[in-house]
Ligand code: FES
């Protein structure tokens with residue numbers, strides 16, 4: 001079993017490396033960090049009805065009650081696999097990806113990295129992000145949210161097996177949520 | 182008001198002034214002339230199966246509660262307390278017996294009646310609560326489960342309003358035994374653009390596809406549109422674009438649902454469902470419409486529908502310079518739950534705020550808004566004349582004015598109606 005401090009260090013370094021690839025627009029390199037079976041989900045968030053009978057309890061204000069997720073009868077903003085993510089990555093290398101050509105400038109800050117569980121090389125992790133996004137001819141935007149990941153961890157490689165992104169908004173006041181969060 | 186409509190839209194609607202998208206005075210006229218006098222999409226019945234179910238909606242900028250009452254009928258009320266105007270409903274959807282205003286706790290039934298005024302027991306004279314309910318939307322109507330409302334008490338029936346648009350709507354709705362169903366809350370997307378820009382895009386502008394979307398849409402898809410694509414205007418302001426496929430087309434290239442990411446990646450259960458649905462199409466919608474593969478539809482003034490990337494969309498104005506663009510995933514109600522969950526990605530993969538394709542469209546709307554808002558170009562209106570002098574012959578099988586898709590007749594028809602309705606109130 002890996003020393004927890006060392007594990008924390010390795011996971012953080014992985015996230016910093018990932019952010020660096022994305023901010024340097026090395027999307028094809030980034031794809032290599034993904035498990036071929038990746039599930040990449042961005043639930044949509046709603047203004048949920050507060051249930052009177054739950055008053056006084058933690059579940060009355062639970063974040064999950066505001067999410068339309070993969071297994072719900074609602075509609076997540078994104079539910080993707082490697083095929084979707086590859087289409088998005090390839091698009092960046094084409095001159096007619098008009099919304100992002102010239103390419104946007106991004107800067108990702110990843111923090112509050114928490115390792116929740118270590119199940120024989122499958123790590124359940126959470127981390128927070130701020131993503132600065134600046135598209136040519138438009139305003140600048142900052143996205144904030146949490147990433148809930150499942151990482152597959154071997155001594156020399158880490159891959160992203162699942163990613164669930166919790167954005168901190170119900171209304172999307174952004175030019176797109178089609179980014180690599 | 183300092184607005185001369187003939188300066189904004191010329192007589193054949195081939196020249197449209199940039200001010201149509203930017204001028205606050207024009208926007209004020211749109212509220213009076215169009216949003217006060219049209220059928221506006223509110224919700225779909227599948228969202229309100231039980232008494233007490235409600236969803237929020239908008240009519241232009243006015244917040245609306247749409248609910249199924251205890252009488253099982255659909256009611257629509259303005260979401261604004263009669264006391265001081267606060268919204269009495271604060272969640273996107275749910276089920277309730279009462280809406281309780283947060284400020285002084287007046288309470289309203291889901292049908293909109295004022296039920297209690299907590300302060301009234303202190304008073305000697307009680308107000309007449311029957312006169313103080315939420316303002317009801319005076320007209321409601323339903324087509325294929327789509328609920329529309331209008332502030333115009335004397336508006337024609339929804340049936341007449343849609344006219345031959347129903348022929349094209351039914352090509353989709355009637356394909357499914359149980360009709361369609363909406364999945365979840367709308368995705369709400371705020372875009373720095375005028376409300377007419379998304380609308381016009383879906384009304385008939387398929388010709389930006391090979392250019393704006395060339396990074397994602399393969400050339401074969403566009404060749405198919407050139408070969409068998411049509412743009413129909415069943416009534417000025419509405420529009421339907423579609424492909425009419427050859428009779429020999431294999432089902433995989435014809436069936437609704439097979440063009441989206443869900444259909445492509447969904448596996449055998451999904452594809453089998455889509456195949457079976459297509460197999461029933463001739464019987465359900467007739468031989469012509471069974472060969473129809475829709476593209477985009479628009480219903481005047483601000484409802485759009487996507488066929489392959491199956492979604493309803495409403496373009497809610499927020500001033501001339503902002504739109505709150507709502508979109509919902511629609512799926513066949515009779516599909517197994519697992520199939521529905523896959524088919525909703527036909528919408529979300531390509532459209533909506535996270536969509537691979539629509540990020541290019543929304544960028545164009547923002548940039549068109551900026552282009553409309555520049556100075557020193559008043560004498561250079563936008564050119565809407567493509568196909569102006571081309572002949573459009575009636576089609577024996579397809580109602581309305583039916584043309585190739587390059588003809589911008591759909592946009593000219595929209596702006597002709599738009600000008601007339603603004604003239605009526607200017
Ligand atoms: S504003 Fe609604 S109760 Fe006073």
Ligand SMILES: [Fe+2]
Nearest residue numbers: 389390394542
């Ligand atoms: Fe488009």
